[in-house]
Amino acid sequence: MILLLGSDEALLEGLAQLLAGVGQRVAVARSVEEAEEAASRRVPLLLVVERSPFAVQAGDRVARIPLAPGGAVVVYHPSLREPSGAVPRALSRATIAELELPLERNRLAALATSLETRAEKTGRLRRDTPPEHRI
Numbered sequence: 745m746i747l748l749l750g751s752d753e754a755l756l757e758g759l760a761q762l763l764a765g766v767g768q769r770v771a772v773a774r775s776v777e778e779a780e781e782a783a784s785r786r787v788p789l790l791l792v793v794e795r796s797p798f799a800v801q802a803g804d805r806v807a808r809i810p811l812a813p814g815g816a817v818v819v820y821h822p823s824l825r826e827p828s829g830a831v832p833r834a835l836s837r838a839t840i841a842e843l844e845l846p847l848e849r850n851r852l853a854a855l856a857t858s859l860e861t862r863a864e865k866t867g868r869l870r871r872d873t874p875p876e877h878r879i
Contacts, residue, residue, distance in 0.1 A: 745788045747771050747809070749793045779809055780805070788809075789859060790817075790818065791811060791817045793820070794821065794822075804832060813863070821845075823844050823846060
């Protein structure tokens, strides 16, 4: 699953439709609490987080959202705004890309597909694969 966390409803809806169109399961959260709840039901492989003042302040909580084995974080900022604040250190360790959306939406779709393929090939998405057989 891919978890989108941000404040721009139109952008999140467009990203959710794009990712669903390439075969991804997507959940949308508009607050850290919603993201934590969604992650407790199904652990995301990819967490896509808006780089906004709110997300920067809640960075430690966002960094504690569990990811599936082999999971990663993508930080984005909307095309019409400059990025605000630095990405919190705890969150930056798991970040594989920082994107300007929706301009780089195809790159996001490619990253999501690549991450899922890598996790499948290494056996990280299969619950029945013993740890000693995972790459």
